[in-house]
Amino acid sequence: MDDHRSSTQLNPEIIVLGPPTIFVRYEREFCSRFHVLKPWESPLPLAQFLEAHAQNTRAALCGGMFALSAAVLHHLPSLRMVATTSAGLNHIDLLECRRRGISVANAPAIFSADVADLAVGLLLDVLRKISAGNRFVKNGLWPKQGGAYPLGFKLGGKHVGIVGLGSIGLEVAKRLEAFGCTISYHSRKKKPFVSYSFYSNIHELATTSHILILCCALNEETHHMINREVLMALGKEGVIINIARGAVLDEKELVRCLQHGDIAGAGLDVFENEPHVPKELLVLDNAVLSPHCAVFTEESFGDLYELMSGNLEAFFSDKPLLSLVSQDGDM
């Protein structure tokens, strides 16, 4: 510990929990600005590592998959600030943070445009068979089968139902309006600032939509919200895109509907048990799959690094955090 500290004694100390992908990709940069504790490199269990090395640590960086529970916080008595690389906060015990006087900074909306872009890209791929066409040409089938490549479907004129009209859903809507789609949405509450049709009932939205795009948070209300009934209401020509979380969809029912032609196609960036994908999906031509990479762009990762390191530096300089989460109850 002393040896480690000596080389970076001028830098403030942070603990990285997870570690989040942004730390893995920007480790050198983080380590040049902070003295970084890396519990995953230690043979000690996390609690013991924290007891041994992090009793004076005042700031932490964590990802959206790390459960920052009251039990973990208990082992970090000096912690006063957490920067999470996610927009969502349901992995953090915010009540306990408030009780301990810990400020939380998150990454709101940095990735909204990228996620919306991937949603549109997956949708265009499903409708226009882009991945399949690429495979067809690259496998040398075009000269053999001539002009017999199957027709796709037009995006313009389609009724698109957006499930969850947060920052991502709004970005999706803006893009699809430019393609000539008609936008409706489902969310907990009607949004006063948009003119899109609101459906309080997901089943009704599916009935009136050609395409459903899932952009909502995963919580008790939305877990398996897209079940068999909703998929059947979407119908034989319906397409579903999921860039939210895998468990918003009942994956088994989705597989069955795709296999039986009860819906036309799906574009999925997220799955219930990542990185494991049901093997039935792997062989379906009407499913386009991507490895939860909706946020994976060089540009946004650069922005996220700047935001996270900027929040940490602001904390150590007693300046206002760049993306402080309001802790007055309604997050």
Next chain:
Amino acid sequence: MDDHRSSTQLNPEIIVLGPPTIFVRYEREFCSRFHVLKPWESPLPLAQFLEAHAQNTRAALCGGMFALSAAVLHHLPSLRMVATTSAGLNHIDLLECRRRGISVANAPAIFSADVADLAVGLLLDVLRKISAGNRFVKNGLWPKQGGAYPLGFKLGGKHVGIVGLGSIGLEVAKRLEAFGCTISYHSRKKKPFVSYSFYSNIHELATTSHILILCCALNEETHHMINREVLMALGKEGVIINIARGAVLDEKELVRCLQHGDIAGAGLDVFENEPHVPKELLVLDNAVLSPHCAVFTEESFGDLYELMSGNLEAFFSDKPLLSLVSQDGDM
């Protein structure tokens, strides 16, 4: 001939030349509304077939790849109307049509939205590695390689140069503005009705653009317009999308630039020698290829069938053609 006529004697006679894809896909429908002459089903060479069977034929349907030359027209002395399934007209001898009093109807802009959609789909695929991600997941690599999937590039904020700002180019621009791109263009003349930056020099457009999208007609001026110099000006992070015609690009130079990393990627729906694609392209991960299917949607094929059969019926009913080509010189 008499036998054939007897079953459809109430229907007006048309000759189909090519045949165009729309006829192949809607043959039953065309044959229920018209008495159709099908020269490709006859063992006779075309000229002899026309001499034997089409001396009284007043209307023709042809595709964009059929050369309706003065020589062919010479064998169709009664012809007074041609419906072409293409927007472009460079396969038709318009001067000879005018001399013979033949009206021409085309299919302007029916497919512009579909072609623009595929351009955006190919671009999103190249930038966000959608086909590659689909292959990665479907080949079962995700659980093995974990979160190591490579980063893509953000579309928002990019400078997009559109080459040819006709109906397709304008549709592409409208879509990409919604993604936060900055649009510039190159065309023969500055368009007074748009605010996008105009570049009379393709090399300058490539220098200032991250992405070039080819939407122009193929003619002597545009043949191999995108040569090595233009590709090098686009640069190492540049992406090129071609939904125009293969020969607008120097394909050999493109292959070399992709192989050497002189540009970052390409999305290609068209090739110089379709359906043959240079075998070097087939193995390049930074090229997304599609089998000239930019117009292949069920909806637009339905619209095209309605437009073509509507034009033919209008002609036989002495009504104005639905999409008459003005023959006053400037097409």
